Amino acid sequence: xxxxxxxxxxxxxxxxxxxxxxxxxxxxxxxxxxxxxxxxxxxxxxxxxxxxxxxxxxxxxxxxxxxxxxxxxxxxxxxxxxxxxxxxxxxxxxxxxxxxxxxxxxxxxxxxxxxxxxxxxxxxxxxxxxxxxxxxxxxxxxxxxxxxxxxxxxxxxxxxxxxxxxxxx
Numbered sequence: 520x521x522x523x524x525x526x527x528x529x530x531x532x533x534x535x536x537x538x539x540x541x542x543x544x545x546x547x548x549x550x551x552x553x554x555x556x557x558x559x560x561x562x563x564x565x566x567x568x569x570x571x572x573x574x575x576x577x578x579x580x581x582x583x584x585x586x587x588x589x590x591x592x593x594x595x596x597x598x599x600x601x602x603x604x605x606x607x608x609x610x611x612x613x614x615x616x617x618x619x620x621x622x623x624x625x626x627x628x629x630x631x632x633x634x635x636x637x638x639x640x641x642x643x644x645x646x647x648x649x650x651x652x653x654x655x656x657x658x659x660x661x662x663x664x665x666x667x668x669x670x671x672x673x674x675x676x677x678x679x680x681x682x683x684x685x686x687x688x
Contacts, residue, residue: 522549534644537661544668545632548579551675552621555682560621564681570613572678573621575671577612580628582667585610586660587635591648599627 524546527539552560552572560573577600588594600612600619639657647654680686 522546522553524550533658537644537658537665538639540665541661541668544665544672545579547672548575548668548675549625551672551679552576552625555621555679557620559682561615562678562682564678570674570678571615572675572682573615573619573624574613575675575678576621576624576628577615577619578610579612579668579671580624580631581610581612582664583628583631583635586664587631587638590650590655591642591657591660592638593648599631 524543525539527543528535531539555572560576561571563569563571580599584596584599588596598611600614600616639661642657644658644661645656647656649655676686
């Protein structure tokens, strides 16, 4: 499967700009995993870190779930890749198990992205949700998610370079 990564528009309204940059980075992470074997996406390439491309995909599914379901809509949903009683489940997903392949992790991540888009569709950027004793806007969540993905896409770039020398994209 070839991942398409459209360039965010250069002159769009704020919502389109935010959504486009978030999708750009989602696509970037998918591209970093493209064409690799199961063994390669499980490889911790930068010692001493245990970070892997598969772990990043799992983590971003957790992050999507946390911000666009738990925080944005108040949905009470447990972690995907951690026990339900894990208080860090919203920030986890990095640990690998034998029963999760890159294909299943991608399916889960893509399902969370679809739910994220659906949860955002009818909300204004200024609409708030309760968070940490205050309120957070959808605009803030989009901005945070763009930063989260950008940071992890940098990690993915380094991991991919260590795996097979591929850089950029």
